[in-house]
Amino acid sequence: AYHAQRLGLHAVIVMPRFTPGVKVARTRGFGAEVVLHGDTLEEASKHALALAREQGLTFVHPYDDEAIVAGQGTVGLEMLQAVPDLDTLIVAVGGGGLIAGIATAAKALKPDIEIVGVQTSRFPSMVNAIKGSHHPQGTSTIAEGIAVGAPGRVTQAIIAQRVDDLLLVDEGDIEQAVLMLLEIEKTVVEGAGAVGLAALIKYPERFRGKRVGLVLCGGNIDPLLLAAIIERGMARAGRLARIRVSARDIPGVLASITNVVANAGANIDEVHHQRAFTTLSAQSVEIELVLQTRGRAHIADVLAALHAAGLSAQETK
Secondary structure, eight states, X not given: OHHHHHHTOOOEEEEOTTSOHHHHHHXXXXXXXXXXXXXXXXXXXXXXXXXXXXXXXXXXXXSSSHHHHHHHHHHHHHHHHHOTTOOEEEEEOSSSHHHHHHHHHHHHHOTTOEEEEEEEXXXXXXXXXXXXXXXXXXXXXXXXXXXXSSOOHHHHHHHHXXXXXXXXXXXXXXXXXXXXXXXXXXXXXXXXXXXXXXXXXXXXXXXTTOOEEEOOOOOOOOHHHHHHHHHHHHHHTTSEEEEEEEEEOOTTHHHHHHHHHHHTTOEEEEEEEESXXXXXXXXXXXXXXXXXXXXXXXXXXXXXXXXXXXXXXXXXX
């Protein structure tokens, strides 16, 4: 879309219906006509081919094209120009265009460099094709940019020849990688772009002692999805906790509970006051607190303080 605008050409970009809104908006911002069709990249691709035939347009495949592969390979050139002593490059794999290009360029400059591809376990098409495995395919992933159901013909041949290994990562690994890049690097990276770091998280021994280059290939993540990933990450790290407190239903009990929590140094994010849907006696109340804490040890301190105040409290998942 960007280059079509620069060249004064009309671009029609076909994307699946559930493509993140930020990606759609940015593409339209470059003057392209965006068509949302189908639930998968394969369905969008078929529709794009049909539009090309009907309207006399030139179809540009997102990955299964030698010119596209060559263009994406310049990423490998730039990485080795910037850091010549890299041992390993870790690259996201969907249809395989990016890693095929990078592997070709990088191995031409440095034949002994290791090229490792990463797919989400929910869309393992290239892993299955290259390794002969039979991992089942899912229907959705936060790494929607690499949610490709069938590998490219051109790219598969190059990957089989020049890529050293292919790994799978899970959704939780990708979420953690997105959050780490945001917190540590102050960089917003979409799920597909973060799978390289997810592989480092999941397979630390595989890369220990190596000088690794990661390709962070995309920042088109929906703000609401990013907010959900942040919240889930905080919960996993114990920085967001849900605590259930049972007490007598008398005036001031909620104030006494919140006072104990405050004195323990935790911040209350949400309060749910439950009388009807509980197995406690009619004179009792169940209060669920969502707390911002400093981690697991702090949660234990808060619970200890509540117990010391004579309250029944426990963390809930």
